[in-house]
Every structure is written in structure tokens, then in C-alpha cells.
Amino acid sequence: MPETLSERALLLINATSLTELSKAGTTDYPRWVNIKRGRARVGADEIEILGALYPQHRWWLMTGEVMLEMGQNRPDYSQK
Template sequence: MNITDRALLLIGQSNLSDLTRAGSTDYNRWVSIKRGRARVGADEIEILGKVYPQYRWWLTTGEVMPEIKQISPESNTASN
């Protein structure tokens, strides 16, 4: 899974209105990305990291670091 796949996974489980409010990407662009009509850009990656801070490391690298509460949607658990 690459960074685009990881971003699309998060976008697919997100409320697009929440993503729109979190940054400068408008709702129609989020819809286009979700439907495969547009590519995910750096701005959208940054917004996803802002909305999902617990997934930032996974989003950019594909790795999890539960010891610092950086998880993936699949693991969705972090060490306390």
C-alpha cells in the first residue's frame, strides 16, 4: 500500500464536510478524489494528518509506532 492508497483509505472513511472544514481543499475536490477523478495532493495529505493526528506516521510511511501512539486504521490501538 502506498501513500495514495493510505490517503484514499482515510478519505473513504471520512466525513468530507469535516475534511473541507479542516483545510483549504473544497468539498468538490474531496468528492473528485474519493471517486478517483482527481489525484491526492500534498495539501490533502497535510489535511488528513491534521484531522487524524494518530495516523500521521502511518499515512506518510506505512509504518506504525504504537509506543508513541502512531497507529493505523487497521490496528486502531495504541499502547498506553
């Protein structure tokens, strides 16, 4: 599993359409493309958007930890 916040964010970004990401907040489509392709770093605004899109992964996104008892898991848990 991804080790850093940026790696965890990229995992969620790659699992989401860029159109959906650009409609979910103030970050525009070209910026999401640049982040996905490694030409830009994920920022606080993008982390907030991902947290809003994936509330069940918010804690994992921020810390890398899973808290199943609180409904907070990794993406591979929710795919089972």
C-alpha cells in the same frame, strides 16, 4: 493494507465525511469528491489535512509503518 501513500490517504478519506474534510482545511468539497471518486490525485495539501485530522495515523499515512510505542498506528488498530 494499502501499499502507497495515495492508497493510505484514500482509506482515511473514505472513513471521513466529505463535509468534515472540506471544513478541516483549504481543500473544497468538490475536490474531495473528485479525489474520492478517482478523478483527481491526492495532493500535499490534502495529506496535510488528513494528518491534522488523524494525528494518530500521521506516521502510518506518510510511511506505511506503525510505531505503537509513539502512539502512531493504522486505522484498524484504533478500531480495536
